[in-house]
Amino acid sequence: MALIERPAPAEAPAVATPSSSFGVFRRPVESTGWKSWLFTIDHKKLGIMYGAAALFFFLVGGFEALLIRLQLAGPNGTILSADKYNQMFTMHATTMVFLFVMPMAAAFANYFVPLQIGARDVAFPRINAFGFWCFIGGAIFINTSWLLGGAADGGWFMYAPNSSVPFSPTHGIDFWGLGLQITGIASLTGAINLIVTVINMRAPGMSLMKMPIFTWMILVVQFLLLFAIPVITVALFLLMFQRNFDATFFTVEAGADPLLWQHLFWIFGHPEVYILILPSFGIVSEVLPVFSKKPLFGYPLVVFSGAAIGFVGWGVWAHHMFASGLGPISVAVFSVATMAIAIPTGVKIVNWTMTLWGGKLSFTTAMMFSIGLIIEFTIGGLSGVTHAVAPSDTQQTDTYYIVAHFHYVLFGGAILGIFSGLYYWWPKMFGKLLSERLGKWNFWTMIVGMNLAFGPMHIIGLQGQPRRMYVWTDARAGEGFFNLGFWNLISSIGAFILGIGVLLFFINVFVSSRKKERAPLDPWDARSLEWMTTSPPKEHNFDVIPTVGHLDEFFHRKYEDRGEGDHHDFHQVATAEEIMAEQEANADQHIHLPSPSYWPLLLAFSLPVMGYGLIFNLLLVPVGAAIALASMFGWSLEPHTASPADYDPPTPQGGAELEVSTNG
């Protein structure tokens, strides 16, 4: 049993002054109860909180989507007014992109990157907590706009000058802009933290090309975030100055260039697309080999094609702007670049298929979601290539065809990947398996639902129904096969089936939480390091930091290759339980984990305060700034491990060791 020591009290036994902050608060040191969550800086707890919050916003965004589909189910919909409809689709997209898929990827990254590289935490645990609370603060801040005069209504890319005050006089867009600045801080700090973690904190022997593929994809995503977030930051600042301080950056009458916003937004926005999809690509690349009982086919190619997507992703943003009159040369260049980016993506699809080829496939729910991703994402990818062809794109711009495309790549790609990850890693995170039977129902209702919901959008789009139209009329719906009314109804029915599928997931979670039986240590016969510890992992992750000799290190500890030359013949030599027992027997005796802290939470709290100040009363801004400054000083003066005196009762002199029970 490894021990987590309190800092050896023998060093400073004389005076036991609590390392209180400004002499007021005792430092939080609890390892159970609500305080252990609120002030935690443990990457696993933060990962779980990221995930829980993201899934909550998934429900919010899904509810918004269902309202949209109800409105469009029949002609002359009356569920929503035009104004509410605008708010609804804007917030649906904002919620799904910024408050579900991104934080969900952050949840997996936080939880699994340190485990996959054999580290005990991320490089900067307190900054990690700060990032999480920024995300929560920003997310709540954006959504309070519903109650404070109406939400943003300019569409998720908030094109200027339509987002200026004359066209959108409520505070909705102000909330949206400032809220995204705050969640942007979360993404930026998270990116720096995870890059440093991956580059600097790998277990001994784990070279970059022995790193699990999920970690690789997360690394690429963090670089994309690192360089994309500042661009949207500039755009959002310009928008704020435009709306709140009467600047004219996007006012055409004043001589401004409305394309400035489009360029800034899409230089961020297109890498953002890969920020959304690459984590799921990583998940799928973990899941497929495990359930095919084969190593990932062409691991280096998958790595390099991921990196290639990361690079080329910066050179294709203007394909969102083909209809804006950029001129033939720009259009041609961006058109070719966009077609080029299909190549590394295609490489990945081929590699996944080849991983399945000849494998001993077991169709678990996680596996089915991954295969679902390959198929549905490919459909979305193919319609994507039709957008790369500029003349064709000009026809499709702002129609439902675009909506169909990005729902196939984002739902059929990002979200199916996320669900694959949830089913695959659930036993690792919570020690209990999700029900496979419910899981299959979950999978099939989601697949049927998504194809019914998004498939018909190709047809109604090519028939010319514009996206963002809040109502359609029978008189103009067309006839026969191409009748818009029929396909809109099908699409709405599909959306509700999809909703049932999502509900089944939550039922599954509830059912599994009531079950008594624990998941086995290694339920899937997995390959990477995160499975080489207890489920859920101990607070310090590993009793012994593993020394890595192979890609798929855990697999190679379990199986020995007795084949010769190119012929492999793997025989099991150890079980996960035996490997675990060996680790516990040789556990490191002195593991120091940093202690929880108030400061990340307080610093993050100061940001929405300043946000409300900018919207309602500028006097709040200095208040928020003062809180921020105080917490920054508190933060930097705080030692990373709590002093013995912070414990209640204080550590007795001579120092009992704090034993952390991890099986509870």
Added chain:
Amino acid sequence: MADTAVHDAVDEHDDHGHGDVHHTSTGLSNNKLAMWLFLGSECLLFGGLISTYMLYRGRHSANGGPDQFWDIPFTSASSFVLLMSSLTMVLAVTAAKRKDDRNTNLWLTVTAILGSLFVAGQVYEFTTFYREGLGYTTSLFSSSFYTLTGFHGVHVSVGVIMLLATVGMILKNRIPGDKAEVVELVGLYWHFVDIVWILIFTLVYLIPA
């Protein structure tokens, strides 16, 4: 350091990003790597702002452009002050590497003073422009000019706060981890802000619109 737990070297694991240079996979310290990444990100922030200015710098009324307002000798002087602060910053870093707290504090303070002088110069310059009729919302040129240089000014001010906070923490012996590295990190940020100013000064003031 009083409040950094002294761990046994064998089991130490760098959970905190505090300095433990030898324990990282690359040998680079976590803090330094993080600062470089942050500065990389900042490049795109200023890239966006500079692009906006370059797009809009010609969009002003006939007699409301740079030629009517710029005071090149004054701005050159304040630029010189800022560039000299990079020199004093280097002196602070070398003093910190020699573990010479007295000189470290001296040069950090001088750097902070030079930085404050630059910010004061900017405040003076903004006030003068405003009195002469160049308000924030006067033209696209003025909005993008104030936004770009304002963002830079805020960066310098944050740098000054960092410098003074470092001085305070050295005086009270409250720097966690490697003191020389902390000074070096502040230095990295400071040099970055200076380099950005060289770009801004060239593009905004020296190259005629």
